[in-house]
Amino acid sequence: MTIDLSNLRQMFREREYKLTPQRQIILQVFIDNRDKHLSAEDVHNIVRQQSNDIGLATVYRTLELLSELDILQKMDFGDGRSRYEMNETSTPHHHHHLICLYCGKVIEFEDDLLDDLENKISKNSNFTIVDHQVKFYGYCGECREKREE
CATH class of the missing domain: 3.30.1490.190 (Ferric-uptake regulator, C-terminal dimerisarion domain)
Structure with missing residues (x-):
């Protein structure tokens, strides 16, 4: 299943979480970069081009939440930082x-x-x-x- 923002809004509603503007911007980064494995720093660098008011701490918290909700898959490639990608599989x-x-x-x-x-x-x-x-x-x-x- 390909995930888009409307799917994500529904997932947040079902789980009783708010899809804040910051979360939406961060999720859009993953939608736009489906083929990449992004670290928090990568996401922050991309987000800063769109919105300077999103700090690195907000990115870290959001990535952890999205990982806990199984929206993102968190991976460790042994380089000292976690990487994330959209979790689009039900298998x-x-x-x-x-x-x-x-x-x-x-x-x-x-x-x-x-x-x-x-x-x-x-x-x-x-x-x-x-x-x-x-x-x-x-x-x-x-x-x-x-x-x-």
Whole structure:
């Protein structure tokens, strides 16, 4: 399901939260940047171009709330800051990520090759698995070429 502002207004109403102008601006950043994994600082830099009265603390609080409400998915790519993206899936397994160690680029991939492994682990350990995350670290094509020069 593709999420837009009307869907988000409805989600906020159903959960009895207000969709303040600041929250709406921050959500619009994610709608406009669906293919990116944004940190609070990234969001703040984008938001400042539209509205100087939204501080970094407001961005942090809003991102945490949106993550708690499952509107955003919070991720840690090992670079010391949380990243967020729009949570547009109703399936328990999300896409996975390739993370370039040189430039920090994050590339998504959808192939979920772990179903058999997950089923085996679940059966052997009597453990119900509800989700997993896969992150591969390496070098993107551009950075690999730079390193080989």
